[in-house]
Amino acid sequence: MVNMNMVQSVNSALDTMLERDNDMVVFGEDIGYFGGVFRTCDGLQEKHGKHRVFDAPLAEGGIAAMAFGMGINGLRPVFEIQFADYIFPAYDQIVNEIAKIRHRSGGEFTCPVTIRTPAGGGIKGGHHHSQSPEAQFTHTPGLKVVYCSTPYNAKGLLISAIESNDPIVFFEPKRCYRGPFYGDPHNVPTWKDHPEAEVPESYYKIPLEQARIAMRGDACTVIAWGAMVHVAEQAIRNSGVNCELLDLQTLVPWDRETVTESIKKTGRCVIVHEAPKTSGFGAEMVASIQERCFYHLECPIERVAGWDTPFPHTMEWDYMPSPARIAEAIHKTQEA
Amino acid sequence: MAGKDATNSPIHIPSAPFRPGDTSTFEQWTAKPTDHSMPAINCSAEETAEHAAGLIRVLSDDNIASGDWNRDISAEDLRLGLEHMVRLRIFDDRMMKMQRTGKLSFYMRSLGEEAVAIAQTMALENQDWIFPSYRQPGAQFVRGRDMVSMICHCIGNEEDNVKGRQMPVHYTWKEGRFISISSPVGTQFSQAVGVGLASQYKGLDEVTISWIGDGSSSQGDYHYALNFAGVFKAPVILNTVNNQWAISSHVNIATAGKNFAIRGIPYDLPSLRVDGNDFLALYSVTKWARDRAAAGFGATHIEVLTYRAGAHSSSDDPTRYRPQDEAQCWPGGDPIERLKSHLIEIGEWSDEQHDSLEEKIDSEVMNAYKEAVKFGDLANGPYPSSDHIFTEVYETVPWHLEEQRKEMKRWRDA
Numbered sequence: 001m002v003n004m005n006m007v008q009s010v011n012s013a014l015d016t017m018l019e020r021d022n023d024m025v026v027f028g029e030d031i032g033y034f035g036g037v038f039r040t041c042d043g044l045q046e047k048h049g050k051h052r053v054f055d056a057p058l059a060e061g062g063i064a065a066m067a068f069g070m071g072i073n074g075l076r077p078v079f080e081i082q083f084a085d086y087i088f089p090a091y092d093q094i095v096n097e098i099a100k101i102r103h104r105s106g107g108e109f110t111c112p113v114t115i116r117t118p119a120g121g122g123i124k125g126g127h128h129h130s131q132s133p134e135a136q137f138t139h140t141p142g143l144k145v146v147y148c149s150t151p152y153n154a155k156g157l158l159i160s161a162i163e164s165n166d167p168i169v170f171f172e173p174k175r176c177y178r179g180p181f182y183g184d185p186h187n188v189p190t191w192k193d194h195p196e197a198e199v200p201e202s203y204y205k206i207p208l209e210q211a212r213i214a215m216r217g218d219a220c221t222v223i224a225w226g227a228m229v230h231v232a233e234q235a236i237r238n239s240g241v242n243c244e245l246l247d248l249q250t251l252v253p254w255d256r257e258t259v260t261e262s263i264k265k266t267g268r269c270v271i272v273h274e275a276p277k278t279s280g281f282g283a284e285m286v287a288s289i290q291e292r293c294f295y296h297l298e299c300p301i302e303r304v305a306g307w308d309t310p311f312p313h314t315m316e317w318d319y320m321p322s323p324a325r326i327a328e329a330i331h332k333t334q335e336a
Numbered sequence: 337m338a339g340k341d342a343t344n345s346p347i348h349i350p351s352a353p354f355r356p357g358d359t360s361t362f363e364q365w366t367a368k369p370t371d372h373s374m375p376a377i378n379c380s381a382e383e384t385a386e387h388a389a390g391l392i393r394v395l396s397d398d399n400i401a402s403g404d405w406n407r408d409i410s411a412e413d414l415r416l417g418l419e420h421m422v423r424l425r426i427f428d429d430r431m432m433k434m435q436r437t438g439k440l441s442f443y444m445r446s447l448g449e450e451a452v453a454i455a456q457t458m459a460l461e462n463q464d465w466i467f468p469s470y471r472q473p474g475a476q477f478v479r480g481r482d483m484v485s486m487i488c489h490c491i492g493n494e495e496d497n498v499k500g501r502q503m504p505v506h507y508t509w510k511e512g513r514f515i516s517i518s519s520p521v522g523t524q525f526s527q528a529v530g531v532g533l534a535s536q537y538k539g540l541d542e543v544t545i546s547w548i549g550d551g552s553s554s555q556g557d558y559h560y561a562l563n564f565a566g567v568f569k570a571p572v573i574l575n576t577v578n579n580q581w582a583i584s585s586h587v588n589i590a591t592a593g594k595n596f597a598i599r600g601i602p603y604d605l606p607s608l609r610v611d612g613n614d615f616l617a618l619y620s621v622t623k624w625a626r627d628r629a630a631a632g633f634g635a636t637h638i639e640v641l642t643y644r645a646g647a648h649s650s651s652d653d654p655t656r657y658r659p660q661d662e663a664q665c666w667p668g669g670d671p672i673e674r675l676k677s678h679l680i681e682i683g684e685w686s687d688e689q690h691d692s693l694e695e696k697i698d699s700e701v702m703n704a705y706k707e708a709v710k711f712g713d714l715a716n717g718p719y720p721s722s723d724h725i726f727t728e729v730y731e732t733v734p735w736h737l738e739e740q741r742k743e744m745k746r747w748r749d750a
Contacts, residue, residue: 033352034584034657051345055589057554058521058582086520089555124441124714126503128519278736307740309729313441314492314500314714318722318748325747 001198005191006177009151009199010040010116013158014078016203018048021076024162026053028063028080028116037082038118038177060086064093064115071111071167072101078162084119084171085128091136098167099142113167116158119147120227120274121320122175122185126313132226132275132306137169138252138284144208145251147171147225150180150196153249156206164208173227183231183323211255213262215245220268220333223248223259223285228272228321235326241334243270251281259285260292267298268333274320277305299336302329352586356655360665367391367611369403374620377628381601388597388607391641394616399678405620411684417458417615418679421450421672422690423697424474427483428646430701431490431504435650438715440491440504446471448613448645448663451671452547452577454478455615459622460545465535467515467528467546470505471577471644479512483704492719493712499728500720522548522555525574529564532572532629543629545573545622547640550590551582562637566603569634573625574605576637577612579644584657600637612642613668615675642668722748 004012017024026041032055035042045053056063060081067077081087087094094115102110121130138145144166148154154172161168175181179190191197206212214229219242224232229247236243244262248254263269269289271282282303289301304321312319354360372392375383394406428445435443446453453472457479460466466475476486488495490504498508498516508516515531518524528546535542548558553576565572576596580587593599600607606628610621618640625636645663647654659665679685712718726733726741733741 030584032349033355037583037651049345050349050351051347054349055585057590058551058585059554059556061556062554089520124503126506126519127501129503277740307725307744308736309725309740310501312501312722312725313503314496314719315722315725318744319725322747324750 002201003192003197004151004199005179005197006148006151006154006172007038007040009155010158010172011042011044012199012201013155013162014041014044015047017159017162018044018052020203023074024052024076024078025070026078027056029056029058029082031055031080036080038174041080060090061093064090064098067113068093068098068101068111071098071113072109076112076162078114078116081115081117083129084117084133085131087117087133094137094143094169095140099140102166103142110165111167112165114158114161115167115169117169117171118174118177119171120173120175121311121316122181122227124313124316127310130311130316132171132273134171134251135275135279135281138281142167143252144168145171146208146249147173147251148249149173149176149226149229149247151191151199152196153206153212153247155199156204157208157249159203160205160208163205171226175227176230180230181227182234185317206249208250209253209255210249211258212247212249213244213258214247215243217242217244218265219243220270220330221246221259221262221266222270222272222326222330224272225249225251226274228274231321231323232272232326235323235330238323239327239330241330243330254285256292259289263289263293264296267296268336269297270302270304270326270329270333272304272321272326274306276308277303278308280305299333302332304329350588350592352588352658354659354662355657356659358659360659360662362665362667365391365667367393369393369396369401369406372404374404374624375606377624377631378633379606381604381606384606384608385598385601388601388609389595391609391611392617392621393611393614394620395614395674395678399674399681401616401678405617407616407620407623409616409619411679411682413458414615414675414679415685417454417619418672418675418685419693419697420454420474420477421675422693423477423700424450424454425672426694426697426701430705431487432650434491434705434713439709439713441714442504443490443650444470444505444648445646446474448670449577449579449642450474451615451618451675452612452640452642455618456545456575456622459619460543460626461541463513463540463542464626465513465515465531465542465544467524467531467544468517469521469524469547469549469552470517472547473505473507476507476509476512476514479514481509481512483701484707487704487708488711491708491713493708494718494720495708495711496720499724501724522552522557524548526557526560526564528572528574529561529568529570532570533568536571541630543571543573543626545575547575547577549582550576550578550580550587550596551585553596554590562600562603562605565635566605571629572635573622573629574635574637575640577640577642579642581644581648581654581658583648583652595639597637597639603637605635605637607637607639609639609641611668612640613671613674615671616678
């Protein structure tokens with residue numbers, strides 16, 4: 001085990017898999033010689049060769065289309081979209097092509113593509129460097145959607161994603177690349193000494209479709225993903241309520257059993273995400289939970305989410321769910 | 337060198353010609369100001385084949401103006417162009433210093449490319465629309481935008497005209513017909529065709545100019561723009577600014593060809609390739625394209641050949657992927673030095689005048705900076721009210737946003 005930040009653990013996952021699978025290729029904008037604007041591919045080209053780790057022209061649609069072609073012809077492409085906000089020129093290729101080829105070809109062609117993309121706010125990136133567009137992909141049959149939150153789960157989940165024969169959209173919370181984010185912009189901790197930053201240098205997997213129980217408790221179930229896992233953790237500590245914190249990790253398909261078991265125990269639930277509330281993945285969770293746990297619920301499920309507006313620049317701390325907002329939602333569930 | 341030609345690759349992966357530690361040895365240009373005649377403004381696309389394949393220059397290597405493209409630009413206008421370029425360079429330096437002290441989150445300089453937007457905007461009429469990418473802020477100086485207002489946007493204070501919503505350098509200025517800059521690269525290029533067609537539909541004498549980078553030319557929007565402009569004969573001037581680098585991606589990864597200009601011809605667009613550090617040549621080709629568009633003959637495609645002398649942005653460190661002194665090796669030189677020495681050559685400028693111009697602009701920028709920070713900055717606030725998060729999402733604020741605004745205020749004011 002080595003202490004790694006999330007940039008290093010993503011790098012380690014890619015490195016490990018490039019070593020194991022000669023058919024895997026990694027490409028994207030600025031990721032070759034330079035190693036990517038967030039440095040997640042640093043050193044990989046030098047180690048594994050130009051034909052396995054390379055720069056692509058600045059055309060997300062072209063990048064996704066090339067991955068589709070490589071994928072159906074036996075390679076295992078892993079491509080990076082530099083910011084999740086820039087994934088939309090590739091949306092048609094991802095949603096209509098990559099996601100659907102297995103089904104539409106009667107299972108004759110498959111496309112084992114992994115799409116890595118830094119997402120979420122907290123870096124003063126304005127609306128084009130801060131969005132968290134997971135719901136735009138969870139609504140697409142044929143895609144699996146993963147959202148990591150720590151150096152440890154980033155590597156384990158990314159390896160599972162790369163090995164998956166289904167296409168995966170893999171979100172990396174960019175605010176957490178170099179340290180967890182507890183909702184206070186003035187507190188900038190690193191991953192040093194964090195237990196979830198102890199990462200094996202070698203191969204390991206975290207199964208997809210499995211939530212992580214980040215904190216155990218019996219008074220309320222709090223569900224989050226990405227950077228919001230840490231914000232929710234802070235909120236729980238501040239609230240003084242004995243909450244169970246579930247880091248969903250895989251959004252599609254999500255871990256029905258862990259979530260159901262927890263809510264049956266607590267009878268209360270708060271769902272947190274930084275993407276806008278309307279049609280956010282929280283809405284899907286609420287609907288599914290009430291289908292499965294209606295008679296165990298003691299009170300309405302609370303949602304704490306980003307506002308239904310574009311992501312702002314200077315006022316981003318008034319946009320992102322704060323520990324205080326989450327703690328209030330937790331307290332509300334305790335009044336019932 | 338790290339990463340360079342690391343393996344025998346079974347697929348072709350292009351490299352940058354020079355990497356850190358290398359000496360950049362660009363091929364020197366042989367193009368001369370007398371190489372290309374100026375075609376009639378109603379010429380066919382094919383008649384510009386040699387202009388697209390060659391390089392239009394007005395200033396020689398010694399900065400003497402000559403040739404068919406040498407227009408009669410007054411010394412006064414040339415001095416004004418020089419002043420705007422100096423203004424932009426000093427402004428950029430001040431903004432970078434502010435970025436380093438946290439007073440703004442991010443910045444992008446136009447270093448080495450100052451002539452592009454400044455000469456080209458000066459060649460237009462004031463009613464023409466400017467649809468920039470992020471390295472043409474200089475157009476705003478030409479149109480007379482108040483520098484304080486530009487700084488207020490960059491530092492995201494209460495006077496920011498886009499209300500703290502956009503990252504720095506994503507200027508919007510409707511009064512100057514300067515259309516809002518968007519981070520997703522290339523989108524403006526195809527949109528510009530629509531702006532131009534709307535002017536034409538309304539019967540107005542307006543031309544639209546847009547720019548895209550060599551890197552962004554890989555996007556579909558670049559090809560949509562050329563095709564739509566050709567099909568609809570839109571009154572637009574479409575510039576591909578080939579500055580050699582898109583963050584760390586060398587132009588070799590943007591195209592296997594060596595020339596962007598010639599791509600316009602199959603789309604039936606007259607296409608010109610111009611020395612982007614030659615103020616006079618840029619002015620001249622843009623005026624030609626403006627005249628052509630205004631006369632109803634349609635769009636022009638221009639490759640502006642230049643070099644990005646600075647980092648991509650304040651978040652970038654180009655010494656990691658290119659030789660540190662590569663800008664000094666660029667055959668096109670520096671646009672400010674070239675226009676300055678041309679003006680000195682014709683007896684219309686002097687080193688002393690240049691020094692006092694720099695001093696004047698230094699204090700102009702410093703005064704604007706002091707004025708702007710009175711309204712707050714990113715490090716210290718005050719910021720635009722977060723009520724602005726909820727307004728102008730729609731024409732009116734719908735119930736769910738009204739509810740969320742109240743919720744936000746409850747937390748903010750707690």
